[in-house]
Amino acid sequence: KAMALNRGNLGNVTVVSANQTTAVLTVGSAQTAYVKGILLYNLSDSGIQNTKIYVVPNSGGSAGSATTQNQVARIGLGTDDTFFFEPAYPITLTANGDTIQVQNEASTNASINVLVLGDKEV
Numbered sequence: 001k002a003m004a005l006n007r008g009n010l011g012n013v014t015v016v017s018a019n020q021t022t023a024v025l026t027v028g029s030a031q032t033a034y035v036k037g038i039l040l041y042n043l044s045d046s047g048i049q050n051t052k053i054y055v056v057p058n059s060g061g062s063a064g065s066a067t068t069q070n071q072v073a074r075i076g077l078g079t080d081d082t083f084f085f086e087p088a089y090p091i092t093l094t095a096n097g098d099t100i101q102v103q104n105e106a107s108t109n110a111s112i113n114v115l116v117l118g119d120k121e122v
Contacts, residue, residue, distance in 0.1 A: 005119040010035065014114045016051070018106040021066050023056075025100040025116045027093045034090040035100060036118040042077035044110035049077045051104055051112055053085060058097030066101045077112065090118060 010033055014024040027033050042049045053073040054066040064070075072091075075083055091100070104112045 005034075005121060010116040010118050010120060012115075014102075014116075016102050016104040016112045016114055018104055018109055018111065021052075021054075021101055021103040022114075023063055023099040023101050024114045025093070026063060027058075027096060027098040029096045031096075032121045033093045033098075034119045035093065035116055036086065036090050037116075038085040038100065038102075039113075039115040039117065040075060040077060040083045040085065040102070041113040042079065042081050042110065043113060044106070044108070045080045047079060047106075047108065047110060049104060049106045049110055049112055051075050051077060051102055054099075054101040054103070055091055055093075056099045056101050058095050058099075060097075061095075062097045063099045063101075064097070066103060 016022045056064045
């Protein structure tokens with residue numbers, strides 16, 4: 001049976017503060033999310049920010065931990081710059097508590113704005 005898809009943003013813009021790892025998308029119960037892209041924006045007007053993207057499977061139904069085993073990218077964002085991470089095939093998250101997490105490696109007060117784009121079954 002065909003499922004209806006809700007297309008577009010998979011949530012609102014999430015701010016990832018300096019030296020933090022934040023879940024920018026969490027799959028809810030009985031939902032499947034297809035991540036087509038992740039928009040990253042460096043809010044700093046004075047420095048490059050490095051960021052990591054993780055695809056984290058759930059841990060007993062709750063959000064798991066971001067580790068090197070589930071890291072899929074490390075991106076250097078230029079000063080006041082935007083980067084669009086777009087995998088060749090959508091990242092599919094199927095279980096309650098699966099997450100996309102983003103780490104901001106900055107040690108200063110510079111934050112990164114993140115927007116996850118794709119589809120989810122409704």
